[in-house]
Amino acid sequence: MSRKPFIAGNWKLNNTIAEAEELIQALLPRVGAVEDVDVVVAPSYLSLAAVVDSARGSAVQVYAQNMHEKDSGAFTGEVSAPMLTEIDVHGVILGHSERRQFFGETDRALQLKVPRALEAGLIPILCVGETEEEREQGDTERRLRHQVQEGLEKVPVERLHEVVVAYEPVWAIGTGLSATAEQAQETCGFVRALVQGFDKEAGNAVRVLYGGSLKPENAAEILSQPDIDGALVGGASLDAESFAAIVEAARG
Ligand code: 13P
DSSP states (O other): OOOOOEEEEEOOSOOOHHHHHHHHHHHHHHHTTOOSSEEEEEOOHHHHHHHHHHHTTSSEEEEESOOBSSSSSSOTTOOBHHHHHHTTOOEEEESOHHHHHHHOOOHHHHHHHHHHHHHHTOEEEEEEOOOHHHHHTTOHHHHHHHHHHHHHTTSOGGGGGGOEEEEOOGGGTTSSOOOOHHHHHHHHHHHHHHHHHHOHHHHHHSEEEEESSOOHHHHHHHHTSTTOOEEEESGGGGSHHHHHHHHHHHTO
16 A cells, blocks of 8 residues: 655744745745655644745645634634635644643544545544653553544545544654654554554555654654654744755655
8 A cells, every 4th residue: 555655844833924935935945846745834824825825836735723613603713614725725734732732622523623624625634642641551542542533433434545644642742752663653553553443445545644853863764664654743844954854754
């Protein structure tokens, strides 16, 4: 089963529109023509339209960092799928641990968000991962099983393979302490097996990403693991050279 590598830069709460513009302009000459890797950047909502316009005609795809499950209504401060597709956004990160930890994101809401994104024509990246405490208590698999099963439960089986799942151990995010290649492979393999539990072929086809302190220095080793198809990159995606080096590592 050959799966196209997928490298996504999650810019989080960084970059004004002017700074986002500067970063995409620095990225385009480096990764704008890469066809053998799906290259994705996820700016803040306010920068999305500008970055989409700058990246138009290149191979770089632009994703949002979150989305509400409803299309419209009395949900102050939220953004919906039709608002994203109107400006030609390609996909959306859903269930990032920072949203779960700081903004009350729930598996219940994700159960609606993931199929809604697909229906609207957006590729969802469903993020899952255990905390340090859960890992220490031997609860990693139970936590991941719950997150993957809830997040994918309402996705029609024939569309499951379109979802991208990002395994991001919370203890590795922004800490400089990446999972080892062995840990990352073992857990991404477990995540794939969970998707295979829904549908064997979808599980074989689904892209599973690793995220958490991924840098040019550790990218090649982690990305060469059999069940790891790419990465969700935070800090290192804010620097064009570093992000381009990670994309290069994914080309093998
Ligand atoms: P870092 O690469 O900064 O650890 O962040 C990972 C992440 O959360 C990407 O979504």
